[in-house]
Amino acid sequence: MPLFNGNDLVCIRGERTVFSGLDFSLDQGDALILKGANGSGKSSLLRLMAGLSQPHNGFLKWNGKPISYDMEDHNSRLHYVGHSDPVKPILTVRENIQFWSNLRPKNLIINSPTTALNKLGISNLENVNGAILSEGQKRRVNLARILTVQAPLWLLDEPTTSLDQKAEKNLIDAITVHRSNGGMVVISTHVSDIVSNAQELDLGNFQANTP
Amino acid sequence: MKKFVFIVRRDLHMALRQGVDSLMIVAFFAIAVILFPFGIGPEPNILARIAPGIIWVAALMSSMLSLERLFQNDFDDGSLELLALQPVALEITVVAKVFVHWLTTGLPLIIVAPILAIMMGLPEEGLWSLIIALCLGTPCLSLIGAIGAALILGARRGGTLLSLLVLPLYIPVLIFGVSSVDAIINEFSNKSQFLILSGFLLASIALCPWACAAALRQSLE
Numbered sequence: 070m071p072l073f074n075g076n077d078l079v080c081i082r083g084e085r086t087v088f089s090g091l092d093f094s095l096d097q098g099d100a101l102i103l104k105g106a107n108g109s110g111k112s113s114l115l116r117l118m119a120g121l122s123q124p125h126n127g128f129l130k131w132n133g134k135p136i137s138y139d140m141e142d143h144n145s146r147l148h149y150v151g152h153s154d155p156v157k158p159i160l161t162v163r164e165n166i167q168f169w170s171n172l173r174p175k176n177l178i179i180n181s182p183t184t185a186l187n188k189l190g191i192s193n194l195e196n197v198n199g200a201i202l203s204e205g206q207k208r209r210v211n212l213a214r215i216l217t218v219q220a221p222l223w224l225l226d227e228p229t230t231s232l233d234q235k236a237e238k239n240l241i242d243a244i245t246v247h248r249s250n251g252g253m254v255v256i257s258t259h260v261s262d263i264v265s266n267a268q269e270l271d272l273g274n275f276q277a278n279t280p
Numbered sequence: 281m282k283k284f285v286f287i288v289r290r291d292l293h294m295a296l297r298q299g300v301d302s303l304m305i306v307a308f309f310a311i312a313v314i315l316f317p318f319g320i321g322p323e324p325n326i327l328a329r330i331a332p333g334i335i336w337v338a339a340l341m342s343s344m345l346s347l348e349r350l351f352q353n354d355f356d357d358g359s360l361e362l363l364a365l366q367p368v369a370l371e372i373t374v375v376a377k378v379f380v381h382w383l384t385t386g387l388p389l390i391i392v393a394p395i396l397a398i399m400m401g402l403p404e405e406g407l408w409s410l411i412i413a414l415c416l417g418t419p420c421l422s423l424i425g426a427i428g429a430a431l432i433l434g435a436r437r438g439g440t441l442l443s444l445l446v447l448p449l450y451i452p453v454l455i456f457g458v459s460s461v462d463a464i465i466n467e468f469s470n471k472s473q474f475l476i477l478s479g480f481l482l483a484s485i486a487l488c489p490w491a492c493a494a495a496l497r498q499s500l501e
Contacts, residue, residue, distance in 0.1 A: 119365055122501040145367035153358030159297045160290070171286040172366040 070133055071096050073118075073222060073253060079126035080113045087113050088275035091127075093268075095253045097221075100244070100264045103257040105272030111257035112152070114272065115224045118255060119149045145174060147222040148215035152230075154207040158200035162186065162210050165199055170217040177219045185216035189239045204231040212240060223247060223254040229263065237263075283368045287376035295384045301349075302384045305342050306392050312338040313396045324401045331400035332410060332461035339389050339414065340450050343421045346385045347446065348439045350377060350429040351496065360433075364500055370493040378426045378489070386418030402461075409464045413457045416477040423488040424449050430495035453480055 071094035079089040087110035095101055103111040116122050118129065120136055120143050129136045136143040156165050166182040186192045189209045194202070202210065208231055215223065223244070229237050237260075244254055244264055256263060295302065316334050317327055354360040363373050393414055394407055402410065428446035432438035460473035 121361065121364065141367045141369065144365050147365065149362065149365050151358050151361055153356075153361075155354075155357050155359035155362050157294060157357070157359070159294055164290075164293075168286065168290045169362070169366075172283050172363075172368055174367065 073129075073131050075118070075124075075127065075129045077127040078114070078117065078124045078129070080110055080117060080122075081125045082113060088272055089126075091270075091272075091275045093270055095255070095268075097251040097253065098248045099253050100248060100267035101253075101255045102264065102267050102269045103255065103272060104259075104269060109272040109276065111272055112226050115149070115151075115226050115255060115257060118222075119147060119224050120144070121149075145177070146220050147224060148218075148220045149224045149226075150211055150215065150228050151226050154204075154211040156199040156202060156207045156210050159198065161196050161198055162191075162202070163195045165210060166214050166217060169214050173218040173220075178217060179219045180217045182213070182217060185213040186210075188216055188243060189213050190235060205233060205236065208232055209236055209239075212243070216243060221252050223252065225254065225256045225258075227257055227259075229258060229260050283366075284372050284376050287363075287368075287373055288380055291377060291380040292383065295380060301346065302388055305346050305385050306388045308345060309338050309342040309389055310392060310396060312341060313400070317400070328401040328403060331397055331402040332406065332458045332465075334400065335393055335396060335410065336417075336454050336457045339393065339418065340421060340447070340454060342389060343385050343418060344425060344443060344446060344450075346381065347422075347425040347429045348432070348442055350381055350426060351433055352429075352438070355433045355499070360496065361500055364496065370496060371489040374426060374430075374489045374492045374496070378422050378492075381426070382419050382422040386414075386422055389418060390414045403465050406461045406465045409461045409470055412474065413460045413477060416474065416481050417453045417457045420453050420477075420480050420484045421450060423484040423492075424453075426492045427488055427495055430492045430499065433496070433499040453477070456480070 074092070074094035076092055078091040080087040091114070093101060103114060105111055113122070117124050120140050123137070131143065131146070156162070160168070163182045166185065170178055170182070183192060183195060186195055189212055191206060191209050191213070194206060194210070199207070212228065228240060232240065241263060247254060254264065313334055316330070320326060351360060354363065364370055390411060394411060397407055397410055425446050428442045431445060432442050435441055456473045456476045460470040460477065463470035463473060
């Protein structure tokens with residue numbers, strides 16, 4: 070039995086069927102890359118996986134149990150990076166990261182904010198206010214956030230947006246370490262070969278045929 | 281519980297660093313009350329008679345002013361989404377945010393209200409009743425208002441919509457808040473008004489966080 074799988078998922082936004090009949094399954098150390106044109110439902114699928122929205126039909130299961138049974142449980146095993154980077158302008162980078170790791174169970178904290186920032190090459194920004202960060206730096210702070218607390222499932226929605234090559238390399242390294250520790254990662258991206266030996270899911274194949 | 285404290289601390293921290301917001305609410309409250317003597321004329325009897333009502337209405341308006349931002353910033357920068365994805369019940373997060381809202385708007389209003397009441401010539405015996413009524417009533421305003429603040433997320437002209445949603449729900453608090461002061465001035469007991477206001481408060485604490493969390497989940501979908 071796969072650790073995390075989705076079965077016959079249907080997603081409807083407004084009146085439009087975004088995708089239907091979608092299946093996926095992930096095991097420890099697996100990576101899944103979501104491909105597809107704009108509007109094909111990559112973000113919608115990630116939001117379904119995170120539990121932010123409910124599938125119109127079908128099941129998402131963790132270890133055989135539907136994730137909707139215990140959302141708090143599901144929340145503690147996932148990290149989600151969405152389109153926007155929640156970095157508060159009037160808090161320092163360190164305070165921003167610290168806040169999010171405070172909300173997680175203490176025994177799962179694996180890195181201090183300083184170490185996490187170091188891994189993304191921005192340890193010099195630790196005491197800087199969020200207000201003066203560039204888009205790329207904000208994204209790196211957001212990524213540093215997920216390095217502080219252990220969670221088996223990473224859901225990354227276009228994580229490389231506004232990152233430079235060096236930061237992209239840091240992210241790829243972090244994902245490799247995460248996978249070698251048995252973590253799973255789902256990424257929507259247009260950048261090819263961001264992770265090695267990954268499953269690919271082209272959402273274009275699950276579009277509804279009706280116009 | 282610990283996580284509740286973390287959220288309160290972070291929000292309070294941010295509110296204090298942007299201290300002007302709280303100050304502006306208080307200033308609005310004071311100016312709104314001060315306008316009435318100018319409009320009505322310096323007739324002590326009339327002013328003393330309408331003082332509780334004016335102070336309460338101005339308090340409703342001021343507490344509503346800051347409601348729009350209760351979730352809006354977190355909604356815009358993606359924090360709200362992420363808060364909903366933490367292993368903390370969204371209801372707890374809501375209570376923490378409402379508590380901070382009360383600390384930064386309700387509490388300052390309660391502190392300023394007696395000064396304004398004296399200025400309006402409210403009889404001395406009504407002062408304490410006004411303070412107690414505000415202590416019971418303003419948390420209700422924050423709690424009820426939070427539902428409205430959650431419902432308007434993502435809507436255009438949210439502020440106007442918010443007042444349409446929330447002000448009618450404030451009416452019961454207004455009625456009993458004002459009548460608790462009026463009763464004591466007219467030498468009646470106001471115990472029943474206080475009991476009803478306490479009832480409102482308990483009911484809002486019990487119900488509003490759930491309604492508000494449900495509205496937030498809806499807006500995040």
